[in-house]
Amino acid sequence: MKRILKQFRGQTISIYIALIAVVILFSALSPTFFTASNIIIVLRQVSSLGIMALGMMYVMLLGNVDLSVGCEVSLLGIVMSYCMVEWGLNIPATIFICIALGLVLGLLNGFVVTYCKIPSIIATLGTSWIFQGISYTICNAQPIYGFPEGFSVLGQGSVGPIPIPIILFAFCALFTSFVLNKTVYGRTLYAVGSNEESARLSGVNTKFIQITSYVICSCFTILASVILLSRVNSGQPSTGIGQEMNVLTSIVLGGICFTGGDGQVSGSIAGVLVIGVLQNGLVMLGAGEYVQLMVKGLILLFALSIDSVKQFIKSRQRTAV
Amino acid sequence: MAERILVVDNVTKTYPGVKALDQVSLAFEKGEIHALVGENGAGKSTIIKTIAGAIKPDSGAVLFERKDLTKMKTSEIRGCGIEVVYQEFNLALQLPVYENIFIGNLAGKGPGNRLADKKYMIETTKKLFEKLGIRIDPESRVDSLSVAYMQFVEIAKAVSRNVRILIMDEPTATLTNAEVEILFKTIRKLKEEGVTILYVSHRMEEIFELTDRCSVLRDGRYIATVHTKDTTRKELIRYMVGREVSETFPTRKSRIGEEVLRAEHLTGNTVSDISFTLHKGEILGFGGLVGAGRTETVEMLFGAARVESGSIWLHGEPVKIPNPRAAVQKGIALIPEDRKRHGLILDKSIMENATLPMLKRFARGSVLNRKLQEKATREQTEALGIKTPGVDQLAKNLSGGNQQKVVLAKWLISSSDILIFDEPTRGVDVGAKQEIYQIMNRLVESGKSIIMISSEMPELLGMADRLIVMCEHKMSGELSKENMDQIQVLELASGKK
Ligand SMILES: Nc1ncnc2c1ncn2[C@@H]1O[C@H](COP(=O)(O)OP(=O)(O)OP(=O)(O)O)[C@@H](O)[C@H]1O
Ligand SMILES: [Mg+2]
Numbered sequence: 001m002k003r004i005l006k007q008f009r010g011q012t013i014s015i016y017i018a019l020i021a022v023v024i025l026f027s028a029l030s031p032t033f034f035t036a037s038n039i040i041i042v043l044r045q046v047s048s049l050g051i052m053a054l055g056m057m058y059v060m061l062l063g064n065v066d067l068s069v070g071c072e073v074s075l076l077g078i079v080m081s082y083c084m085v086e087w088g089l090n091i092p093a094t095i096f097i098c099i100a101l102g103l104v105l106g107l108l109n110g111f112v113v114t115y116c117k118i119p120s121i122i123a124t125l126g127t128s129w130i131f132q133g134i135s136y137t138i139c140n141a142q143p144i145y146g147f148p149e150g151f152s153v154l155g156q157g158s159v160g161p162i163p164i165p166i167i168l169f170a171f172c173a174l175f176t177s178f179v180l181n182k183t184v185y186g187r188t189l190y191a192v193g194s195n196e197e198s199a200r201l202s203g204v205n206t207k208f209i210q211i212t213s214y215v216i217c218s219c220f221t222i223l224a225s226v227i228l229l230s231r232v233n234s235g236q237p238s239t240g241i242g243q244e245m246n247v248l249t250s251i252v253l254g255g256i257c258f259t260g261g262d263g264q265v266s267g268s269i270a271g272v273l274v275i276g277v278l279q280n281g282l283v284m285l286g287a288g289e290y291v292q293l294m295v296k297g298l299i300l301l302f303a304l305s306i307d308s309v310k311q312f313i314k315s316r317q318r319t320a321v
Numbered sequence: 322m323a324e325r326i327l328v329v330d331n332v333t334k335t336y337p338g339v340k341a342l343d344q345v346s347l348a349f350e351k352g353e354i355h356a357l358v359g360e361n362g363a364g365k366s367t368i369i370k371t372i373a374g375a376i377k378p379d380s381g382a383v384l385f386e387r388k389d390l391t392k393m394k395t396s397e398i399r400g401c402g403i404e405v406v407y408q409e410f411n412l413a414l415q416l417p418v419y420e421n422i423f424i425g426n427l428a429g430k431g432p433g434n435r436l437a438d439k440k441y442m443i444e445t446t447k448k449l450f451e452k453l454g455i456r457i458d459p460e461s462r463v464d465s466l467s468v469a470y471m472q473f474v475e476i477a478k479a480v481s482r483n484v485r486i487l488i489m490d491e492p493t494a495t496l497t498n499a500e501v502e503i504l505f506k507t508i509r510k511l512k513e514e515g516v517t518i519l520y521v522s523h524r525m526e527e528i529f530e531l532t533d534r535c536s537v538l539r540d541g542r543y544i545a546t547v548h549t550k551d552t553t554r555k556e557l558i559r560y561m562v563g564r565e566v567s568e569t570f571p572t573r574k575s576r577i578g579e580e581v582l583r584a585e586h587l588t589g590n591t592v593s594d595i596s597f598t599l600h601k602g603e604i605l606g607f608g609g610l611v612g613a614g615r616t617e618t619v620e621m622l623f624g625a626a627r628v629e630s631g632s633i634w635l636h637g638e639p640v641k642i643p644n645p646r647a648a649v650q651k652g653i654a655l656i657p658e659d660r661k662r663h664g665l666i667l668d669k670s671i672m673e674n675a676t677l678p679m680l681k682r683f684a685r686g687s688v689l690n691r692k693l694q695e696k697a698t699r700e701q702t703e704a705l706g707i708k709t710p711g712v713d714q715l716a717k718n719l720s721g722g723n724q725q726k727v728v729l730a731k732w733l734i735s736s737s738d739i740l741i742f743d744e745p746t747r748g749v750d751v752g753a754k755q756e757i758y759q760i761m762n763r764l765v766e767s768g769k770s771i772i773m774i775s776s777e778m779p780e781l782l783g784m785a786d787r788l789i790v791m792c793e794h795k796m797s798g799e800l801s802k803e804n805m806d807q808i809q810v811l812e813l814a815s816g817k818k
Contacts, residue, residue, distance in 0.1 A: 202425025
């Protein structure tokens, strides 16, 4: 018990409370909410968001942000659609191109932030406009469809009762948790995020860490874009627009520190689940998209203010040293 | 002559408007403890940063066993066994202690050493702490430690590797006497192992107790190198300042008047049951070890922490001070000890920092009058001898001691009635210390009252009219001017009485 508590020390607990609260709330309001099939639906819906959130963690732990992930999903989707439909490439070749392009985009983001020394929020805002512009140009603002047989398996297929996207999400979560907690790279990432100057003076190649964080983030985005495209089964330039805000919301909910250096995978996943449960539950209750937006905003502010209030009380008392 | 292991050769470094180093040459021998002294802004930290590769000099070289360090990457320089404890904390606060010890050099295992070897790092850290004789849990997060312990983590980090040259920039500023002893023991042991130590401090006693040789810098220029045992305090100070500075405490002619502040059984913010009075024209000293709860006590007076029970009286009236704003309005000022965290806005200019508490005074209507601001700031920078090309210099570009002076300037401009100085001379050079004492005297002579927290015994005994001594978050005694002496204070501070 003590060890579990120690795990949570210094981290936000409110997200877990919020998660349990929304689950109980919707279970009470709708009899079909807390059923195995619905839970699987929720998980499948959040899996691409979750994968992107995990990727974003690498960037956020350094105190940076990547606002271009949404538009990157769109761009990769459009390019893959174009390859398959206009050029008639087969699935492996298409995915190969997608991976190559994704890595280039990640490198581009990393380069702009690290070497051009533009604050990441501005730099990735810029690249996101570029990505968006390119995707609309390629497809002429028209959806592209007619993919080869079998492409939909990734997003729609399942192994036994469990959909493939959920498996991929779980794998990414385990992988990220492992990298961040157990590897030299991951721990160095935390060190740079926590005190860049100290890390630099200790001989850490902070530029390398920064660039790779964007490339890793991009890898997760690549996976998410393949899953999304295969689920929708048509390439649309608007697929990813606004996704970055959902990603940010969920990991900020999950207690990832905006200035870097602090936060756990478990928190991010909880954040993603809160968003997923809210979306699913509100739809079940018949609430429209706009109500969802409002509730999401309220939850975000509420969850974060719990922590601030807690910190405020602590700072006023400062009893325990 | 012993082997010269590290040579600084004709190094120059300029910043806009400042020549931080001007053709400085120094040589350090193997296995010596070499002090670097000089006034605030003399260039000590700049030399250190140049050696460690944190900054590149404009010209000149740093030779370590004939290799030029200025041409190397920081990681390569560390590979040579050169370790630095910087003047400012350089810890990753959210991470556990053991990862800070191994920062930039995490122990790996598994394929290609890619996995972090947590167990090994914790074990090694534990052993290291045992060797140093300090008790810190390697797994606790750094931000849960006290300042003194953070300093030890910093020191342990530096000695954890195969260190050959250990550089320390004012490492004792936050340590108590007992901890300083532990540090000195460690340093001497390293010296026996042949490690060369560069030691920067403004505390003369330490220089004479610890070091073999001493190099003096003034205004970015090299002045002299002397054998510590062949020199005197006076001579050293003359080298540093360029003129005679008396080290006696200036006398003052203040009349102690009526009571202005009284605390009764003040409890909260980790301290309990503190009672004292402060009179007009008086300097009330607060003595005790670092971490005895003195800062915590004055934070309550200033409204920066909540009072749980007990009462505060101002001019005979009971008052509530819910926040610092209320304190400032009631004429109370706090000059905090941790200038980086509480005292300064590092990205703003000296002028903006200094005039912040009293911006209204410099405004017509609500439009600020820059000229007035500038004038007031310039008066204070001159009075305190803040070394800077102008009042527009950003606070973060000042040397450590000069930053401390800006914090002082800020509250001197604000003209409050009750001033609380928390370690006012920490990190400040001898000349400026005198200035600060004289300013404090002028303040009480003009009818203000001062509470002074200090861990430096001579300063407490020399300046205070009365003394409150604290021990382990409680008040352990009060001493009047007549029966104030070093032994009394030490006994009270260590709780032997
Ligand atoms: N980044 C910077 N930009 C501009 N000026 C700087 C910068 N860093 C240092 N300086 C200036 O260089 C001079 C030397 O500074 P340095 O920090 O070496 O002094 P110091 O001897 O360590 O003083 P202290 O005892 O106060 O720590 C100072 O005048 C300081 O204002
Ligand atoms: Mg310095």
